[in-house]
Amino acid sequence: MLNCEVVEPKGAADAAVIWLHGLGASGHDFVPVIPHLGLPENHGVRFVFPHAPEIPVTINGGMVMPAWYDIFAMSIEREIDLVQIESSSAAVRELIQRELDAGIASERIVLAGFSQGGAVAYHTALSYPKPLAGLLTLSTYFATAKEVTLSEASKTLAIHIFHGSQDPMVPETMGHTANQILQSMGFNPKYRSYPMQHEVCVEEIVDIGNSLKAWLQLG
Template identity: 30%
Template sequence: MAASNVIIWLHGLGDTGPANAALRSFFTKPQLKSAKWHFPTAPRSPVTCNRGAVLTSWFDLPEIPITAASPSCQEDVLNAVRGVHTMIDDKVASGIDASRIFLCGFSQGGALTLASSMLYPETLAGAVVFSGWVPLDSNFIEKISPKAKKTPVFVAHGDADEVVHFAAGQAIPPILAQAGVKHEFKAFRGLGHSISPEELAHLERWLISNL
């Protein structure tokens, strides 16, 4: 894998980028050795579902657990999307083609990954959604550009997730299918709201297949 490939990882609610940096050690295949990983940290802001407590959060969350019918804070999500687009644009400005940038995320970061990759005007190398959901109204698919529709998406979700319900993850593939986006959905039996070594092994294979 060329050194110009980039993997941006978006953490979950209340977490930080540096706390997730050890994830890169799971990816040992030669094709990924020279990948440039980036672990940004979300800004701190009051979060409604945590009774207004200030946490690192990409956007506000009205409720937890999150179901397929949970309300969303549209403008807040779109503002976060613009922030992620700036991250990607900065990499592109440094000479890295968008088609060599993978966007990945867990939980809230996974939901933001989905929205950001589909609303980006160019084709990315791929988007990875772990334990995420659709954080915008389904009509957002009308805003997906022809180039963004060429970004492959991998969605992974544990069927025992009590924080972001499995059904919320299952709601992603029909929307991607409707938009004509190439995608893969994989359920992990007995997995709660966490990332397992099995998931990371599958992700490693998926990343390599989309280099």
Template identity: 30%
Template sequence: MAAAQKLQRCVVSPTGKHSASIIFLHGSGDTGQGLRGWVRDVAVPDLAFGHIRVVYPTAPARPYTPMRGALSTVWFDRHKISRDSPEHLESVNAMCGALGRVIEEEVKAGVPKHRMIIGGFSMGGAMALHLACRYHPEVAGVFALSSFLNKDSVAYKAVEERARVGGGLPELLQCHGTSDDLVLHQWGEDTAALLKKAGMASTFHSFPGLHHQLCQPEVELLRSWVLTKLPPLQPDP
């Protein structure tokens, strides 16, 4: 299966000692290299850190039902793009396994999960939510940019159950442009509200005039938020 492949990735290394990691997932049809280039073009200065490695994996090409089965670099399949559609859990779960191996590689490099953040743009944000809420709740945070979950997502149920038993959950940062499709913006806002209701600390930011894209203020907000969650480690005395 495609998910069993070792995922290609683009990596931005820290300028100093590596003590934290971000895994940043691209949107449907993009690549890790493409997202990295987009972030570099938008962010001034670049989204790079002295102590944080930023990893941009690439989804393997798979048949994508909304494109009539054409191959596309998507993290999972969808029956259709609708909040009322059931999730394609077979492909979601398989990719959670593949991305879990990316997380484990960071652990082997000496970075514990509580020093990691998982996030993504559009479909990548939805994939990040599944990873963090269902499989890796120990991470420091999760971000979702122009992203959304289906109405009855199993991610909501996972958060609710973990909150019920007193388990820890990562903090969520969610952003969306107001000039994106109005349905998608509302869908994103509802996602944040439902996760918060389920028990997850969740913050939603709207960016006026922003379409389904990244912008400098959004990336600057992300940078500041990341540094609150993954500050540099204090040197040994």
């Protein structure tokens, strides 16, 4: 089981958000965002921020750092280690199962991911055999569009894609490509762009909160 930062609601949890960080970051990264999401005080949402394992990353000279998978080349298609992304996806499925075991319905679990974490979130949510509340992908790309096996349960999955128009790390074209691929697969994603680089901004955080409120019927 992945080590995680877990932020519990004030009362009993009846929903969960599993939020994956980007390359070289940690589960601590998005914890400070929670108070700014605009959720009602009694929201009942458990936030789970897993830490990626530390592995050598080829594009960074083989340096060992937190990563969900190795990246071999920074081409627009991205050359990645598919075995490792599936392994990370399996680890996220374990976290989902832990929430199910704790009494949270799958329909009240949201997957979110930034950059590399978003690629894992795509792969996990679209192949997961039970219906989820929604998928939030932030400044990321659909790395396994050719490899993923879509589950029957994912066909009605709500997907919101948020990206920075000035992103030098994951160019916005990669967000648009993910959007187009999802549409070709029969999904109806919502896409929003922000005048920012490879980061999050206040306006985006508000939109993330609005997505959670809508999907989890909060206040």
